[in-house]
Amino acid sequence: MQERQLTSLLDIYILEIIMEGIQKKSFSAKFTILIVILVILAVATIFSAIYLLVKMNNSKQQINFSIGKDTASLILTIDPAEQLKKGEDTQRRNAVTQVRDAILAYFSLNNQAPWCVGSVECNANPSGTGLNDPQMVSAIAELIKSGELKSDFPTRFSKYFSEIFVTAPQTGSTVIVCFKPASNSFLKDSNTKYIKTGETPCTLPDCYWCAR
Incomplete structure (x- = not known):
């Protein structure tokens, strides 16, 4: 005032x-x-x-x-963490696709599975068997030797071998290779609907993305 x-x-x-x-x-x-x-x-x-x-x-x-x-x-x-997981899942998917394509090509050319080489009778066929299993390690080596996989495949993807699973009969009529996604993006993918042997149904989060 x-x-x-x-x-x-x-x-x-x-x-x-x-x-x-x-x-x-x-x-x-x-x-x-x-x-x-x-x-x-x-x-x-x-x-x-x-x-x-x-x-x-x-x-x-x-x-x-x-x-x-x-x-x-x-x-x-x-979400940096999600992007990192998505990148890892993309690498796993690339490995899964390459392994499946290589096994099918090997079957087509050799009329036998790459894990049956040197056996009079083929060993038990993989059923949800990890790439780190001795059976699949020898199969990967055979696929590289035959040229179906590149020589640097183990270097690029070996850290995922325990997370990738193969299911296939000896005849090669069906080859299913799966991995369990870590990212939300892949968990929501329509192809993430299998158990690790490629059968359905599954229950999240225990669902696998499969190439079949």
Whole structure:
């Protein structure tokens, strides 16, 4: 209240000086009027500048908040852990597809399974057998030797051998190769509906993606 009264008195005082100067029309009065006008303009300019700075700062804070919010949303959307799991599942799927195609090609050319080489009678056929099993390790070696798999296959995919499972009869009429996905993307895939021997149904999360 006191500040408003002082401001009103100051306005009245300035107005009186201006009116008095105009009436007297003296040099000193005109000079006083000029000084008062300049002071008023300076004060108005200062307050305008302060107002603009405050407004710009508020806008900047809003922009920064918006950017931060969008960045957080983007990180949540991307989900680095999920992307890493998806990448691993993609590698497993590549290995699964290559193994199945190689076994089928070997059957077609040799009329026997790659795990039957050197046997008068074929050993027990794989049924949900991991690639890390001795039977499948020798089969992978035979597939590489015959050219059905590239020589760098073990180097690229050996860390997944315990997670990839083969089911196949000796005749080669059916070859099923499966892996259990770790990512939500692959778990939701329509082909993730088998148990590790390639049969259905399965119950999530114990479901496998199979090439068959």
